[in-house]
Amino acid sequence: MKVAVVGVQGDVEEHVLAVKRAFDRLGINGEVEATRKYGIVSNSDAVIIPGGESTTISKLIFRESISEEILDLAKDGKPVMGTCAGLILLSKHGDEQVEKTGTQLLELLDVHVRRNAFGRQRESFQVRLEIKGIGEFDAVFIRAPVITEVGERVDVLARYDNHIVAVREDNILGLSFHPELTSDTRVHEYFIKMIP
Numbered sequence: 001m002k003v004a005v006v007g008v009q010g011d012v013e014e015h016v017l018a019v020k021r022a023f024d025r026l027g028i029n030g031e032v033e034a035t036r037k038y039g040i041v042s043n044s045d046a047v048i049i050p051g052g053e054s055t056t057i058s059k060l061i062f063r064e065s066i067s068e069e070i071l072d073l074a075k076d077g078k079p080v081m082g083t084c085a086g087l088i089l090l091s092k093h094g095d096e097q098v099e100k101t102g103t104q105l106l107e108l109l110d111v112h113v114r115r116n117a118f119g120r121q122r123e124s125f126q127v128r129l130e131i132k133g134i135g136e137f138d139a140v141f142i143r144a145p146v147i148t149e150v151g152e153r154v155d156v157l158a159r160y161d162n163h164i165v166a167v168r169e170d171n172i173l174g175l176s177f178h179p180e181l182t183s184d185t186r187v188h189e190y191f192i193k194m195i196p
């Protein structure tokens with residue numbers, strides 16, 4: 001079993017370590033590889049798009065055609081997780097910031113996102129969420145996006161302050177926050193268990 005982490009920019013190494021710890025906890029002898037090039041995602045069972053700067057990550061994945069591999073993987077029913085900037089990239093509909101910057105999206109999740117939704121006053125913070133299928137979870141938000149609308153097929157997994165901050169649509173998981181920045185590996189375990 002192999003998980004790929006898109007490694008072009010952002011908190012890549014944290015996701016790699018979180019996946020390793022989650023494999024250990026599940027007793028699975030799995031593999032995880034960060035990648036900046038075409039060819040790794042296609043040979044994996046799941047892929048994670050980390051947080052970072054969504055415009056930059058978008059440019060690089062489309063330039064390297066990693067975008068195509070992610071879309072193919074998703075079509076095969078394999079799990080794809082996007083956290084923070086990664087959630088923005090998975091969305092079908094961006095806001096005016098996404099449009100203004102010409103950020104190309106993968107359009108795998110039928111949701112509308114709002115970038116940097118908590119403003120400058122609350123650039124980063126940690127709160128306890130109740131996540132459907134996982135339970136209470138301490139979530140770190142950093143210049144986080146929120147989901148403002150969801151399509152019919154989208155399952156809302158968590159809300160914070162009336163904002164939707166975690167969703168799942170079949171094999172696609174999108175989170176506003178950073179599960180890789182705390183020692184709790186349950187989100188990564190949940191994600192690994194989505195592998196068919």
Ligand code: GLN
Binds near residue numbers: 051053084
């Ligand atoms: N604010 C970033 C963006 O819009 C996302 C922040 C993050 O991933 N921590 O791309």
